[in-house]
Amino acid sequence: MNKVAVIGIGAMGSGIAYVSAWNGYSVKVRDVSKDFVEQGMNKIRQSVMTGIDKGKLSPIEGEKMLKNIQATTDMKEAVQDADLVIEAVFEDMKIKKEVFSELDSICPESTILASNTSTKSITEIASQTGRPESVIGMHFFNPVPAMKLVELVMGEKTSEKTYEAAEEFCRNLGKTTVRAKDSPGFIVNRILLPTLNEAMKLVDSGIATKEDVDKAMMLGANFPMGPFALADYVGLDVALAALTTLHDAFGEFYRPSESLKDLVKNGHLGMKTGKGFYEYAK
Structure with a gap:
């Protein structure tokens, strides 16, 4: 496996493209407009500059990495010779x-099709193809260069051959994988999202402030960041979409908090918009 295509180059897609190029893969990235493509490539360039500033790669290595990444708005151009396609829309x-x-x-026919979905059904996604045995969930975590885990999610018809190829690819990126059956939220989000949601409901009910909840979980449970800061970092729209999927699948326990829904409704999505549960300098 040498050629990788990434479809959608927002925060996750740009990170996946970056770590793939870093580890020697030839990468093509595709998004729906030139503006989105340029925004994604700017994220990748910034990651390269950060790597150079931290001494993790030389300017020559950084230049070589960027040459390893081709960007386009044309789907066929992006994927027609890919060994692996990773969807990150x-x-x-x-x-x-x-x-x-x-x-x-x-x-x-030989191309493996992977989805970076955090909650959606791989089996349902694979049903849109004539190759469900070659479709797998490949859930990276944000920020991709720093986070070591990838969840590999098996659809009902995903083959062991596909799993082994996906696992080898992730290992080549320096990632550790865990294997999960196809179920909403998989492993991490099935556990993490209720924690974030319960923190929000606790504050909604007036039991404590968000600042004290974050402090309590950082100092009492050794969280690297509190639930509200983490939700803002992930993106409140992303958190709401994931919780909605879990609520639809599993019922009332996963119902999104009112404060989360209100913030998203008003366009306050966390760090990326400058305001979520907290405010951020742009």
Whole structure:
């Protein structure tokens, strides 16, 4: 496996492209508009500059990495010779199904199709293709260069051959993998999201302030950051979409908090918009 395509180059897609190029893969990235492509490439360039500033790579190595990444708005150009395609579009099942249907019609039969979804059904996504045995969940965590884990999620028809190839790819990126069956939220988000949501409900009910909840979980449970700071970092729209998926699947326990819904409704999505549960300098 030498050629990787990443579809969608927001925070996750740009990170996946970066670590793939860092580890010697030839990478093509694709998004729906030139503006989105340029924004994604700017994120990658910034990551390269950060790596140079920290002494993790030389300017020559950074230049070589960037040359290893080609950007386009054309889906066929991005994936027609890819060994592995990783979808990293927004957490919307309709969009993901459309992407996988298109990928199936363009990609070589040997291409593995992976989704970076954090909660959606791999089996349902794979049903849009004629190769469900070659479809797998490959859930990276944000920020991709720093986070060591990748969840590999098996759809009902995902083959062991596909799993082994995906596991080898992740290992080549320096990641540790865990294997999960196809179930909403998989492992990490099935456990993490209720924790964040319960923290929000606790504050909604007036039991404590968000500042004290974050302090309590950092000092009492050794969290590296508190639930509210983490939700802001992840993106409140992302958290809400994931919780909604879990609520639809498992019922009332996962119902998103009112404060989370209100913030998203008003466009306050966390660090990326300058305001969420906390305010941030732009």
